Amino acid sequence: MTITQLYYVLAVAENQNFTKAAEKCFVTQPTLSMQIQKLEDELSIQIFDRSKKPIELTDVGNKIVTQARNIVNESYRIQDIVDQQKGYIGGEFKLGIIPTVMPTLLPMFLKNFIKKHPKVKLKIEELTTDEIISRIKDGHLDAAIAATPLEDQSIKERVLYYEPFVSYIPKNHKLHTNKKIDISELDVNDMLLLEDGHCFRDGVLNLCKALKTQPEEQFQLESGSIETLIKLSNEGLGMTLLPYLHTLDINEKEKDNLHYFKEPSPAREVSLIYHKSELKMQIIEALQDVILGVVRGAIAFQDVQIISPLASGKK
Incomplete structure (x- = not known):
């Protein structure tokens, strides 16, 4: 049994096709197939059910893939040890970022x-966030920047900053004259939200302590981007909530629609997250240092109340 064979098994499990897996591994398909067959012969089991299209893992194959992923990841640690000993910070690093953080941070x-x-x-x-968690566990991301806490034992979190929620309330809205907003004044049925799948949406719902349950005939509007929510709000279609960093680039006219919350201000926790195996830690730490250096000057809020991105509610 070799690490190369296990690497080939992981490639086939991911692509569900021997030819595609061989291309990803930069070897010929016969070479990859022969090595996997040798492993199956050595173990006297079938890892893949080749009769299925696309190829599927057998029951024992699923267990082998889980262990193979651990072994392959641990093998990478040897290079990490060498790099850290040499003080080398380099090589490929795959980073995921959630949509509501990417354009600002x-x-x-x-x-x-x-x-x-x-x-x-x-x-x-x-x-x-769901895609990030899956890819970190599968070894296809080295780290990510996401809203936390995630309460996942396989993932470690390093807090980068706390980002307050800010209300965006157009002039025709009943709350526009309020200098500061109290959480109790929010009505999720009177609010423009991001689409399902965005953790910032889940944070807003947790903040409102309610689900959006309107009858189907009533007006509902959700969007995939914060910029669209701002434009819709400007048209008088409702208020919305924004992450603080998104408010820094708003034009002077739109800044009149920004309303901050009474303290402690609701906020989201944004962290650098990575697998518990702690691979490529020298790059993760370098990334953390650079990000902390720039966000300290942008976010100076201290008295905040962290709102969980999970459906279960607040932390």
Whole structure:
């Protein structure tokens, strides 16, 4: 049994196709198939059910893939040990960022990070929290930036900052004249929300302590972007809530529609998250240092109440 064979097994399990797996591993399909067959012969079991289209894992194959992923990840740790000993910060690093953080935080730190660590080849993807968790567990992401706490034992979290919620209330709205907003004044049925799948939406629902349960004939509007919510609110279609960093680029006219909450202000916790196996820690720590250096000047709120991104409610 070799680590290479286990690596090939993981590739086939992911792609459900021997040809595609071989392409991803940069080997010929006969070479990959032969190595997997040798492993199956050695273990006297079938890892894959080749009669199914696409190829499926057998019951024992599922268990082998879980263990193979652990072994392959641990093998990468040897290179990590060497890199850390040499003080080397470089190589490919796959980073996921949730959609409500990507457009505000990424421009703040990316240029600084590239300049400080030119040997790191960052590959950045905008992904939902569910996609991020899945890819971290599968080894397809080295780390991510997401709203926390996630309450997942396989994932570690390093808090980067606490980002307050800010109300965006158009002039024709009943709350527009209020200097500061109390959480009790919020009505989720009078609010423009992000679509399902966004953790900021879940945070808003947790803040309101209610689900959006309107009759079907009543007006409902949800959007995939915060920018669209602002435009819809400007048209008088309702109020919405924004993460604080999104308010920094709003034009002067729209700033009149921003209303802050009474303290403690509701806020989300934004963290750098990664697998408990702690691979590529030297890059994770370098990324954390650069981000902390830029956000300290942008967010100075102290008295905040953290709202959980999970459906279960507040922390």
